[in-house]
Amino acid sequence: MEPVLRVDGLTGGYSPRRPVLHDIHFDIKPGEMVGLIGLNGAGKSTTIKHILGLMKPLKGEIRIRGTTLEQDPQRYRSSFAYVPESPVLFDEMTVQEHLRLTGMAYDVDADRFEQRSEQLLEEFHMIPKRTAFSGHLSKGMKQKVMIMNALLPEPPLYIIDEPFLGLDPLGIRSLLERLVEVKNSGAAILMSSHILATVEMYCDRFLVLHRGKMVAQGNLEQVREQSGDRTASLEEAFYRLVTGGDGDGRVT
Amino acid sequence: MGESLKGLWQQRRAAFRKEVLPYLQDMIRSGFPGFLLLLIILGMIGYGTLLRDFPADFPYVVVGTIVLTPLVCYSPLRTWLHPADVAFLMPREHEMGTCLGASWRHNLLPGFIGLGIMFALFLPLYERAASNPHHWALLVAFAAIVKGLNAAASWRERQIAWPGARRTVRLLRWILTFFLLAVLLSVALWKTALFGLLLVFLMLFVLRLPIRHSFPWERLIAEEERTRRRYYRFFGSFADIPTLPAKVARRPYLSWIAGRLQYAHNHTYKYLFILTLLRTELGGMLVRLTLLGMLVIYLTVRSTLLEGWGAAAVAILFLAIIRVQASALRQSHRHSVWRNIYPLPDYQHNQSMTQVVATTTLVCGLMLWLPLLLLLAQGLIWPPLIIIGLSLIYILFRLPRQFLKKLAKEQDD
Numbered sequence: 001m002e003p004v005l006r007v008d009g010l011t012g013g014y015s016p017r018r019p020v021l022h023d024i025h026f027d028i029k030p031g032e033m034v035g036l037i038g039l040n041g042a043g044k045s046t047t048i049k050h051i052l053g054l055m056k057p058l059k060g061e062i063r064i065r066g067t068t069l070e071q072d073p074q075r076y077r078s079s080f081a082y083v084p085e086s087p088v089l090f091d092e093m094t095v096q097e098h099l100r101l102t103g104m105a106y107d108v109d110a111d112r113f114e115q116r117s118e119q120l121l122e123e124f125h126m127i128p129k130r131t132a133f134s135g136h137l138s139k140g141m142k143q144k145v146m147i148m149n150a151l152l153p154e155p156p157l158y159i160i161d162e163p164f165l166g167l168d169p170l171g172i173r174s175l176l177e178r179l180v181e182v183k184n185s186g187a188a189i190l191m192s193s194h195i196l197a198t199v200e201m202y203c204d205r206f207l208v209l210h211r212g213k214m215v216a217q218g219n220l221e222q223v224r225e226q227s228g229d230r231t232a233s234l235e236e237a238f239y240r241l242v243t244g245g246d247g248d249g250r251v252t
Numbered sequence: 253m254g255e256s257l258k259g260l261w262q263q264r265r266a267a268f269r270k271e272v273l274p275y276l277q278d279m280i281r282s283g284f285p286g287f288l289l290l291l292i293i294l295g296m297i298g299y300g301t302l303l304r305d306f307p308a309d310f311p312y313v314v315v316g317t318i319v320l321t322p323l324v325c326y327s328p329l330r331t332w333l334h335p336a337d338v339a340f341l342m343p344r345e346h347e348m349g350t351c352l353g354a355s356w357r358h359n360l361l362p363g364f365i366g367l368g369i370m371f372a373l374f375l376p377l378y379e380r381a382a383s384n385p386h387h388w389a390l391l392v393a394f395a396a397i398v399k400g401l402n403a404a405a406s407w408r409e410r411q412i413a414w415p416g417a418r419r420t421v422r423l424l425r426w427i428l429t430f431f432l433l434a435v436l437l438s439v440a441l442w443k444t445a446l447f448g449l450l451l452v453f454l455m456l457f458v459l460r461l462p463i464r465h466s467f468p469w470e471r472l473i474a475e476e477e478r479t480r481r482r483y484y485r486f487f488g489s490f491a492d493i494p495t496l497p498a499k500v501a502r503r504p505y506l507s508w509i510a511g512r513l514q515y516a517h518n519h520t521y522k523y524l525f526i527l528t529l530l531r532t533e534l535g536g537m538l539v540r541l542t543l544l545g546m547l548v549i550y551l552t553v554r555s556t557l558l559e560g561w562g563a564a565a566v567a568i569l570f571l572a573i574i575r576v577q578a579s580a581l582r583q584s585h586r587h588s589v590w591r592n593i594y595p596l597p598d599y600q601h602n603q604s605m606t607q608v609v610a611t612t613t614l615v616c617g618l619m620l621w622l623p624l625l626l627l628l629a630q631g632l633i634w635p636p637l638i639i640i641g642l643s644l645i646y647i648l649f650r651l652p653r654q655f656l657k658k659l660a661k662e663q664d665d
Binding site: 052053054073074075076077078082084088090091092093097100101103104105106107110113133135 | 500502510515516517519520523524527528531532585588589590592593594595596597
C-alpha cells in the first residue's frame, strides 16, 4: 500500500551548522496510527514542523500522497490537518466561525460542512459554547476546538502534537474514539505524546526519537526487541532506549 | 519597602516611555502632527466664525454638558501592573497605596489640564449665551471638585467584584454627572450645590452595595493592558510594531456582514479579515472616526466655511485618517501559522486583505459624503463633486495597487 506520508533521510534544524534532526526515515500508511515519542528536546516538534512545511529540510525529502510541498503546495497542504501543541485560535472568532473558516479553507462542501460541524459540536459537548469567543474558552476547550477543526475536513493524514494537554477525561475519550474512527475509515495519524500508556494502547506503530535520531521504530514487539527487553511495556522500552538502561546512554 | 515599590513604579513608567519613544519619532516623521495642526487651525477658524456671528439661541447648556461631561467623568489610571504581579506583588498589597498615589497624580494632572483647556474654549461661548452667567472661577472650581469626586468614585467602581454591577455604577455616574453639569450651567450655584450633595449621597449609597475587592488586581491589570493596546494600535498606524493581543468586541450590528459572505474556498481570508476588522479595536475606531467625521463635516457644511471648501477639506482629512486606520489591518495575523498550513494559494492572502481594506475605506467614505452632499442644497456644487470624484478614483484605482505593493514589500523585508 502506498504510504500517505513518507519521510526520507530528513536532516534539518534551525541552522545548517547545527542540525537538530539527523537522517530520519519513516512512513505512515493509510489506516495506521503512529505514535511519535521522545524526551523534551528530542526533535518531535521539529520533525512535525518539517512535515508541515514550516521548516525546510537541509537534506532529505518529505512526501504526502506522493508529492512534495514544492511540487504541488495545494495538494500537499489539503492532504493533512494539524493540531498544534498549544491551541492557536483567532481571538475575534467564535467556535462556530472557526469551523466555518476551516470548512472554507479546506473546501468542504457546504452541505457536508453543515452536517459535520453540528456533529462535531455535539460529540465534543461544545453546543452551548458554539457562539463563545475562543479567547473566552478554557485551555481544554480551546484544544477541543482545534481538534474539531482538524476533524472537519476529513483529510487523509492527521498530524497531532500533544493532543491530550488540558483536555478533560471526557475530551480525551471523545478524541480517542474519533481517532479510532478516522483510522478505521482509512486515514493515517501521526501523534506525538508523552502519555505512553495511551500511546501504547491506541497506536499501531511507534517512532522513538532521541537527540534528533530515530533510535527505534516499529510495532510494540519490534520496539521491545530494539530496546533489548522482549517483555517490557512501551514505557519501560522507551526508558531503556533513551537512557541506555543506565542513565543517559544512547541505544541503537 | 514602600519606597522600593515606588521605585518599581517609576522604573516601569520610564521603561514604557523608552519603549514607545522610537514609535513616537515614527509618528512625528509621518506628518501626523502637521495634520493635527491643520485640524486645530480649521477648528479655530470655525470657532472664530462662531464667536463673530454668535447666534442668539446658542444651546450653551446642551453643548457645555456634552463637551464637559467626558472630561469630568473620564478617570483613567495607569498603574503599570503586569499579569505576573498577581504572583509577585500581591503579597505586598498593603503597601500598594504609594504606587496608587503616584498613579493618580500621573493621570489627574493631565486630566485637570484638559478640563482647563475645554473651559477656556467654552467660557467665551457661555458668557455670551447665558443671561445670568456664574463667575468663571466658581464654575471652574465646581467642575474641578466634581472631577475629583468622579475620580474617587471611579476607584470604588474598580473595586466592585461583579463586572455587571461595575458597568452599571459607571453608567450611573456618567448620567448623574451629565445632569449635574446641565444644572450647573442653567440654575443658581447654591441650587446646584444642593443637587450635587444629593447626588454624592446617592453615589455613596450605591457604591456601598456591591461586593468589593480591597485592591482590584485583575481589573487594574486588564485596564493597563487595554491602555497599552491603545497606544500600540495608535502607533501601529505609523510604524511596524509588535502587536499586543487584540481586544475583542462582539459588535453584532456589524459582524452580521461576515455571516453574509458566501461560503466559498476563495473567500476564506476575506471571512477572516472581515471578522478581524469588525471585532477588534480597529472596527470600533473606524466607527467612531466615521461618526465624528460625519458630525464635523455636517457642522462645517452648516457654517459654509470657505464656500464649502472647508467641509470638503475636512472630508478629505477624515478619509485620510480612516484609510490609515483601515490599513492597520495588515498588522493582524502577520505571523499566523495557518497561513502556511491552509491549502490556499499565497496570493489570496494579500488580495483578500486589499479588498477588505479598500471596501472598508469606500464604505466609510460614502458615510462621510452624506453630510457633504448637503452643500448641494446650498447651491455649492463643485466642492462636493470634485472631492467625491477624486476620492472615488483614489479608493477604486490607486489604493488597491498601493496597498498590495506595501504588503509585498513588507513580506520581502
